Amino acid sequence: MARPQSPEARREALKEQYASARACTRCPHLVATRTQVVFGAGNADADLMFVGEAPGRDEDLKGIPFVGRAGRLLESLLAEIGLTREDVFIANVLKCRPPDNRNPTADEIERCSPWLMRQLELIRPTVVVTLGNFATKLIREDPTSITRIRGRVELRRIGTRTVRLLPVLHPAAALYTPSNRELLQSDFALIAGLLAQGAPEQTGEGEAAGRLGEGEAVGEDDRADETRPVGEREPVGDPRDGDRCEPSDEAAAPATGAPANGALDEAQLGLF
Ligand code: SF4
Numbered sequence: 001m002a003r004p005q006s007p008e009a010r011r012e013a014l015k016e017q018y019a020s021a022r023a024c025t026r027c028p029h030l031v032a033t034r035t036q037v038v039f040g041a042g043n044a045d046a047d048l049m050f051v052g053e054a055p056g057r058d059e060d061l062k063g064i065p066f067v068g069r070a071g072r073l074l075e076s077l078l079a080e081i082g083l084t085r086e087d088v089f090i091a092n093v094l095k096c097r098p099p100d101n102r103n104p105t106a107d108e109i110e111r112c113s114p115w116l117m118r119q120l121e122l123i124r125p126t127v128v129v130t131l132g133n134f135a136t137k138l139i140r141e142d143p144t145s146i147t148r149i150r151g152r153v154e155l156r157r158i159g160t161r162t163v164r165l166l167p168v169l170h171p172a173a174a175l176y177t178p179s180n181r182e183l184l185q186s187d188f189a190l191i192a193g194l195l196a197q198g199a200p201e202q203t204g205e206g207e208a209a210g211r212l213g214e215g216e217a218v219g220e221d222d223r224a225d226e227t228r229p230v231g232e233r234e235p236v237g238d239p240r241d242g243d244r245c246e247p248s249d250e251a252a253a254p255a256t257g258a259p260a261n262g263a264l265d266e267a268q269l270g271l272f
Pocket residue numbers: 021024025026027028030031037094095096108111112113115
């Protein structure tokens with residue numbers, strides 16, 4: 001599959017992905033209950049990308065990720081480091097809301113992961129911040145709890161790109177727990193330095209893993225995750241093994257019934 005190179009070409013390709021994704025029917029149970037696909041939103045050429053778990057009620061209704069209370073906290077954390085949503089791209093592991101805010105199933109993650117991998121390939125962030133357990137375990141392909149690795153920067157190959165990966169707590173875990181908010185603030189304080197380092201060396205095939213060693217966090221307390229308010233999205237399920245994180249040509253193929261390419265309203269996508 002040819003890979004678009006210029007920012008303009010990648011932006012157009014991202015819009016095509018959105019057009020395909022919003023007609024996706026790979027998870028019949030989610031299709032039956034979703035209002036719409038929540039593809040992701042933000043800067044199509046962002047150096048910084050956030051990956052959360054799945055849409056909640058507000059996101060499902062509005063079609064934009066992180067627009068509820070956790071989203072407002074995320075915006076506040078961004079503002080504290082001089083950034084806005086227009087500077088970053090925000091997406092979730094799962095593009096459709098699980099009913100009753102249940103955790104995504106392993107099958108759903110496997111079906112949906114190609115969309116995320118394609119987003120990463122097209123947006124080409126240099127820094128990826130995973131929000132909470134679910135996204136972190138998926139991206140790292142490792143079951144280590146977020147509370148043990150939050151704030152620890154790694155070079156990680158995701159699909160076709162090597163990025164600087166920064167796992168942090170999910171903002172929902174900090175809504176009513178000031179200590180978690182402080183942890184998030186300290187981890188977000190690392191972002192400017194990571195962005196300043198620019199893109200990591202692209203190492204070709206194979207994983208460029210390895211913690212960078214600086215900016216290590218001290219989060220060793222699993223109890224931090226136990227403070228999540230009921231109804232807020234912060235998963236605890238283990239990701240499955242296997243190759244679901246590999247880029248998929250299938251993800252680039254328009255789904256049945258997808259709108260014509262190029263006819264997409266960028267405001268609907270939430271693209272800056
Ligand atoms: S694969 Fe993703 S976008 Fe498609 S129905 Fe499942 S959750 Fe929704």
